[in-house]
Amino acid sequence: MQRIGTGLLLVACALLSACAEAPSDAIRMGVASAPITLDPRYATDATSARLNRLLYAQLVDFDASARPVAALAQWQQLAPTRYRFRLDPARASFHDGSALTAADVKATYDSVRDPTNDSPHRSSLEMIERIVVIDEHTVDFELSRPDPLFPGYLVIGVLPRKGIEAGHPFDRRPWGSGAFELAAWPVEGLLRLERRADGQLFEFLHVSDSTVRVLKLLRGELDLVQNDLPPELVRYLERQPHIDVRHREGGNFSYVGFNLEDPILADLRVRRAIAHAIDRRVIAWHLLGGETRLAAGLLPPEHWAGVDFDAYRYDPARARSLLAEAGYGAGSPLRLNYRTTSDPLRLRIATVIQRQLHDVGIQVELSSFDWATFYADIKAGRFQLYSLSWVGIKSPDIFRYVFHSTSVPPAGANRGRFQDALVDGLIEAAETAQEPARRARLYQELQKRLLETLPFVPLWYEGQFVAARTDIHGYELSADGDYDSLAQVQRRPAGVREARFAP
Amino acid sequence: MIQFLVSRLLSALVVVFGVVCLVFLLLHLVPGDPVDMMLGESARPADRAALREALGLDRPLLVQLGEYLGGLAQLDLGTSFHSRRPITDMLLERLPATIELAVAGLLVAVLIAFPLGALAAVRKDTPWDQGAMTFSLIGVSVPNFWLGPVLILVFSLWLGWFPVSGRDGIVSLILPAITLGTALAAVLSRMVRSTLLEVLSEDYIRTARAKGLSERQVVIHHGLRNALLPVITLLGLQLGTLLGGAVITETVFSWPGVGKLTVDAILRRDYPVVQASVLLISVTYVVVNVLTDLVYAWVDPRIREARA
Amino acid sequence: MRRAAVPAVILALWLCMALAAPWLPLQPEHISLPDILALPSGEAWLGSDDLGRPILDRLIMGAATSFHVAVWVVLISALVGSLIGTVSAYWGGITDLVIVRVIDIFLAFPGILLAIALAGIMGPGIGNVVVALSVVGWVGFARLARAQVLSLKHRDHVTAAVALGCPSTRIVLRHLVPLIGAPLIVEATFGIAAVVIAEAGLSFLGLGVQPPQASWGNMIRDGARYMLVAPHMVLAPGAALMLVVLAVNLLGDRLRDRLDVRSRVRP
DSSP states (O other): OHHHHHHHHHHHHHHHTTSOOOOTTSEEEEESSOOOOOOTTTOOSHHHHHHHHHHOOBSEEEOTTOOEEESSEEEEEEETTEEEEEEOTTOOOOTTSOOOOHHHHHHHHHHHHOGGGOOTTGGGGTTEEEEEEEETTEEEEEESSOOTTGGGGOOSBOOOHHHHHTTOOTTTSOOOOSSEEEEEEEETTEEEEEETTTOOEEEEEEOOOHHHHHHHHHHTSOSEEESOSOHHHHHHHHTOTTEEEEEEOOOOEEEEEEOTTSTTTTSHHHHHHHHHHOOHHHHHHHHSOTTOEEOSSSSOTTSTTOOOOOOOOOOHHHHHHHHHHTTOSSSSOEEEEEEEESOHHHHHHHHHHHHHHHTTTEEEEEEEEOHHHHHHHHHHTOOSEEEEEEOSOOSTTHHHHHHSTTOOTTSSSOTTOOOOHHHHHHHHHHHHOOSHHHHHHHHHHHHHHHHHHOSEEEEEEOOEEEEEETTEEOOOOOTTOOOGGGGGOEEOOTTSOGGGSOO | OHHHHHHHHHHHHHHHHHHHHHHHHHHTSOSSOHHHHHHOTTOOHHHHHHHHHHTTTTSOHHHHHHHHHHHHHTTOOOBOTTTOOBHHHHHHHHHHHHHHHHHHHHHHHHHHHHHHHHHHHHTTTSHHHHHHHHHHHHHHHSOHHHHHHHHIIIIIIISOOSOOSSOOSTHHHHHHHHHHHHHHHHHHHHHHHHHHHHHHTSHHHHHHHHTTOOHHHIIIIIIIHHHHHHHHHHHHHTHHHHHHHHHHHHHHHTOOSHHHHHHHHHHHTOHHHHHHHHHHHHHHHHHHHHHHHHHHHHHOHHHHHHHO | OGGGHHHHHHHHHHHHHHHHGGGSOOOTTOOOGGGTTOOOOSSSTTOBOTTSOBHHHHHHHHHHHHHHHHHHHHHHHHHHHHHHHHHHHHHOHHHHHHHHHHHHHHHTSOHHHHHHHHHHHHOSSHHHHHHHHHHHHHHHHHHHHHHHHHHHTTSHHHHHHHHTTOOHHHIIIIIIHHHHHHHHHHHHHHHHHHHHHHHHHHHHHTSSSOTTSOOHHHHHHHHHHTTTTOTHHHHHHHHHHHHHHHHHHHHHHHHHHHHHHHHOOOO
């Protein structure tokens, strides 16, 4: 009996000693979903994309107005279909010390364009015909047709050519030239990166449960938590002495989509009624972060092509009269189905919207599904109403992708089967407009038209927040929820003199 | 005995094959598309079609089954739709965590059940007995997905004794182990009680008492020792409770084991991972059952003689 | 019978809540955003949840859900399972062999795992929960019925009936099934407890009853999310669940003790 006990204890110890040892001075960030792949040619989820921005350098980035700006390279348009990129002479080397050259840029983009590699980003680059290396620091991109938005597509992290050729597993062992490099990735939920400038270690812990994330933050097991928390927990954190919470506006756009092939929803009056029936202000106040802004169009006001109109005011009386006009009332109530994912925050909001529509006489049945089923249904057009968000939209080519009449799935994301000749015309005109100011005006016209025809009801741009322990300094929120400012973050315990730490 | 062994193994193999086919077939009659899951909102259609082809989702069902079985023979459990990693690696990565939790849960269960069951048996029909059995009844009635959060609330949040979740050293194992082990402890304590009662009514116990041994010696050295083997073999059959309970417990505590992987994969429609982990858990269960049967048969002379 | 009083009261309460729910003046879906996470008060005896909905009303709806699922699942599993088990034992031969293998295959899955996999595959909703749990549940009854019938098969009264030329169905229905009734009832009672927990577990994982419909399982899940700031939200449904399951298990225990003597089959 005793021997069995001892044996079990020994086994337990042996197994436990295999646990990863965490260095205590690493700065730890809690993330709601784990990164899937650290190969920028394949990453499509938000967490992987954000981490890749830390690990790799990309040719082009965006400014506060979402205009493409030089990151790794400056460019020059030599001809309508030819762009020359000159790499920044002060650029960082790859993590192994080797220099980043134009050949690496060509190798990276060629491998994304190669159909045998199955990259999900391939079709965003289909207008590239050829990539030509001019010299060590210069590379030309030749297009098959002019596209004024072109440089904005070159946002994929640059990989070393010799790594690509050797078939290096970038997805698990990222090899880039970014400010961070991989230190360890022992298990799925724990990623350790090292900041190249000073060797500071950062850990990204996957904690899907929001309460657990908050508790870990309180206990010091995490130092930073960004977004993905219900507002009650954010308020709770604001009351804690050792936690700093900061907010800022965001650009992620939420909306309620309509299926315009449905006879009920094809009636514009019904759609307008729904837009007037939703009290977005009340939802934003109670259920969303403090910096949430009501939205009128897909692109936020700070975007170079963004809009700032007054959207549909909350007016249940107007909603009711529109419905009456359309032939619905107490005798023949309107019944609709509303699809959402099973994400708790989305569901919470959807439930409130369901109640608000109920208050103007619309009976809404709420269907919540896991992401896969939900997504399949909306692409196949098996829905009446649904709500979703667009995350990290920078380039206005989204309008063609979502609203052009030829973009019905699987060709695009026009899930509502929206057909409007004026919208098609505006999209096409904006694509060929050469002058940036004219382009911006056309996109704004377009968004105004979309607000009149209501293929969707724009809801809001969700605010962002970060909760950090008070000894963490230097973290700035970005508009998209990126982690870029981790490059400047320092841990500075209170009570220790400033002079001890390098600036 | 050999005959018994062989026939038992054969039937186990049939069962395993049935399990594989069942799991494979079920998962393919599903709504939802894993390709969309992998590529996300703004993926282009050309890329989706390419991915679908690469993953082999466009081939006929029987061909896919054949390929799957072939892969199994080489211990290749396929590739995850979600992370594109070989599933064998993913399972091997997460297996230690589940084994740890299962062993710890078992330990907790045994540490609670044996004293409790022994107490109940020795003090049969007294308030001790009733109290112990009520405690056991409560243990079976409390769902682990509620016990877990309550333990976290009290011991992690209010008292701050334990970390909240995740696998981070032996201290983080305690709450999950208690959550997992409680239900098993409840069932086990009843078994210990009834087995011990049977054993204690045997003649050799009377002899031991007559010889003048102390009650404690009688109970522990003669009683429990002989009750141990039947209970342990019954324990093997309760492994199912442990493995099933681990699935939910791992989810509650974000314990990075096979159970959590299974739930995440189910919610993401990651077919190959669900198949592989359900297969792994079921096969483990079958193997343990076979071993348990063998031990039981070896121990119980009636069966041993009958087949010899 | 004083000791039976407490579980009986709890079960009676459960039954009442479940059956009366459609007629009670409940507002389980009444959203009141200013009341989000309100503590128990005169207005809402158990407080309000994360959308200001009264927890007591939702608790009662959850009681109804768990009751209906439990009754349906146990009814279906018991009927189907007992029938299959009885037939398998009675006919013997190849049928028995095949059915035993099938039972073994189903038993190779730890119960809840198969239910989770099935519910995940079929999609959410009460109907699918009932199907998934029935698919998992019939096996226990089948095995029990088969074991019982196997030992009853050679009893004198059965042999007599066969000798008299009784048709098989009559033998099965009149001579075998009534005798296996007692252990089946005990199994069914424990089955109810198991199903209540399983349904809550599935809803907890997001695979069963979908919000905004209330189930104790999804109430626990939502409650756990706000545990830090509003513990009452997770404690109420969990306590209710535990009490009901406890009461059913106690009932099962009592039944087993009382029916044991009469139903024990002597070899």
